[in-house]
Amino acid sequence: MRRHLSTALSLVLFLIAWGVAACISAPGPGDDAGQPLAARPLPAGVNALEASLSLELAEMEGEEHPSLHNLFTLSPNIISGGEPATSAALEALALRGVKTIVSVDGKVPDSATAAQLGMRYVHIPIQYKGITEDELLALAKTFRELEAPFFVHCFHGRHRGPAAAAVGRLVLDGIDRTQALAEMRQWMGTSTKYAGLYATIASAQLPAAAESAAAGFAFPAAHHFAGFRAIMVETSRVWDRLALLSKGDWRIDPAHPDIDPRNEARQLADLYASAAVSDELALYPANMRQLMEETRADAEALALVLGSGGGASTTERPTTKSPVAIMDRLKAACVACHKSHRNR
Incomplete structure (x- = not known):
């Protein structure tokens, strides 16, 4: 009996907090610069992941195109999706009327091709653990001062990109925090393991229009990384191509003859x-x-099994000759590393 009462009380307290949040986060008429007032953070104690389910949205499926994936038109101002990795993808965005592309991925975007098509690229890389104050300021200034519609993307268009698009929805469209959280989770499928991204959208204090106007952010088209982070940016793309080859039993797809397993x-x-x-x-x-080190040895073993040996020896780590089994071990290592270091 006590357990049921405790559960009921917890639910009532959450609903009260959410109701308060809905009241205080409704956008006002606008600030002195004519911009919508960004919704206030949700009250302390409101769980961002629970709030993302407190408002039930109508179902929406992302658009899939040959060159564009996970495309969600959130408003006339904001579109979210995966990386436009080809000229065809950028052309498709230009045909949709996109004026500004915001990349929050680590890879340097193809800003030259975008410019030829009449679009401006702004590169603001963010991490899975959340969005920093400086990054929020850069995003807010970009959404407020550059031309819409915006296309916001990360690599796959599921986690970092939707969080950045949510910032645009808050500062440009004037929606409330609960709506933004619900769109991330229910529409775009942002994983709950990236609690920091949800926490940013739920609780971060967004800069006022006057503050973003005074900021010195110059809308760079490229942010160049070196070292470990640059390696990981490229690794994620190679991994995706290997996963695709694995599904095809390691045969070269005639549609992608340049993607060779070796x-x-x-x-x-x-x-x-x-x-x-x-x-x-x-x-x-x-x-x-x-x-x-174990991951390096497994990756070398995969290269040897698929016929492209020539790197470091793998004698210190005996391994199966099954490329699928090696891929499974590599994936498990990536998940463990991300959980301990990247996502926190």
Whole structure:
């Protein structure tokens, strides 16, 4: 009986808090610069993940195109999706009327092709653990001062991109925090393991229009990384290509003759070998360094099994000859590393 009463009381308290949030976060008429007032943070104690389910949205499926994936038109101002990795993808965005593309991924975007098509690229890389104050300021200034419609993307268009698009919805469209959280989770499928992204949208104090107007952010088209982070940016793309080849039993797809399993496996092995000796890795705990060494050995083993050997020896880590089993081990290592270091 006491357990039922406790559960009921917890639910009532949450609903009261959410109701308060809905009242105080409704957008006002606008600030002195004519911009919508960004909704206030949800009250302390309101769980962002619970709030993302407190408002039930009508179902929406992302659009899928040959060159564009996970496309969600959230408003006339904001479109969210995956990386436009080809000229055809950028052309498709231009045909949709997009004027500004915001990338929050680590890869340097193709701003030159975008410019030829009449679109401006702004590169604001963010991490899975959340969005910093400086990054929020840059995003808010971009949405307030550059031309809409905006296309906001990360790599796959599921986690970081939707969080950045939510910032645009808050500062440009004037929606409330609960709506923004619900769109991330219910429409775009942002994983709940990225609690920091949800916490940012729920609780971060967004800069006022006057503050973003005074900021010195110059809307750079490219932010260049070096070292470990640059290696990981490229590794994620090689991994996706290998996963695609694995589904096709390692046969080359005639539609993508440039994606060869031997070359991709060799690239992965070389990338992990570089990561294993990078200066930044020395700053991580011993368990992270050990995990990276095991991952390097498995990646080298995959290259050998798929016929592109020639790197470091794998005699210190005996392994099965099944490329699928090696891929499973590599994936498990990535998940463990991300959980301990990237997502926190």
